[in-house]
Amino acid sequence: MNRSETGDRKVVFAEKMSWLQDNLQYMGSLVEEAIGRSIEALKNQDMDLARAVIEGDDRIDQLEEEIEEKCLEVIATQQPMAKDLRRVATLFKMINDLERMADYATSISKITLRIADQPLIKPLVDIPRMAVLSQKMVKQSLDAYVREDVELAKAVGTDDDEVDQLFGQIFRELLTIMMENPKTITQATHLLFVGRWLERISDHATNIAEEVIFLVTGEKKNLNE
């Protein structure tokens, strides 16, 4: 291969990577939106919105497939080496995390539909707070990838600690409510699951952040202690 061919290949690879990153961030924005809407629907007992989240999951699954296909195509046709291959492989893993997060937003929306026929046992404050943090983590973990920004990736880990703390708080509070009034048990249990799903969403964002750190530094870091 002469120098100009190598140069051409680099240009084509950069173009493909740029397509991949754009679509990764687009997928991320859909996932962020799904998280936000699933909690808004829960809070306002808005069944239409909950259904919209569930229906929107297909688009996210489809996007995952498209990006995955493109990753494999880039690997097959561009045969990237070393760091470039790792870049594609990391993105390939990340979209899987994103897809799982969207599944959790769907699970939350299913719970919303289940408990929509009864008033909420408490105004939701900490759960929406967890959701806002998770959304921020999703965005920042993807930005950290695109910019290869290790500090930003580490910040995702800090937010994850806060999400875990909030969940601990919610857990204790809901247990107390259940013990005081056994009639609340069914709904409280469902709300506990919502908290857990948000915690898992933030774990996935943390996974992504760890992958980014590994990509940039070659160091395996556990941000989720």
Added chain:
Amino acid sequence: MNRSETGDRKVVFAEKMSWLQDNLQYMGSLVEEAIGRSIEALKNQDMDLARAVIEGDDRIDQLEEEIEEKCLEVIATQQPMAKDLRRVATLFKMINDLERMADYATSISKITLRIADQPLIKPLVDIPRMAVLSQKMVKQSLDAYVREDVELAKAVGTDDDEVDQLFGQIFRELLTIMMENPKTITQATHLLFVGRWLERISDHATNIAEEVIFLVTGEKKNLNE
């Protein structure tokens, strides 16, 4: 490339795939074991065993890393095309599912440690049944990959339905126990999470089975309806 070079490349690729598959199945056996032991520890309130599961998770994480590295190495050095590339990519995704399953076994073991100071509120029957089914699903989904056996992959989906049903049963039973006796609420909630983690483990096995079906037939099938 002349015919003998192509032949050599095929032989080398087959050797690498064989290493990957062996290690995939080894990792699968560790995950199966972790699931089984986490439930045994829970059932017998065996804190040492629970701790062993938690400690064993590092080995599984490490194995995931090793296999992942090898996948990238095979892609970079062998530059497999079409179906072969997809084989490697599928395996790459599968080990991620396996790693997540092991995380759930760890989460279960942490619950065991938390509730070890109090007698169980009920003898555990359905939870161990879910665990046995999940273990079978892990094994069969990996076997389905190695043999490219679509029927076996579909059978994993059938088991998943049974796991979901068992979880529904456990959910209703634990709610009843909590309502009858609010003192049981804390432990019952923890046991509910154990049920959910097992359900998620079986979802991951189902993911793998779906990947296998896609690899063999090119068809995206949702086994988890």
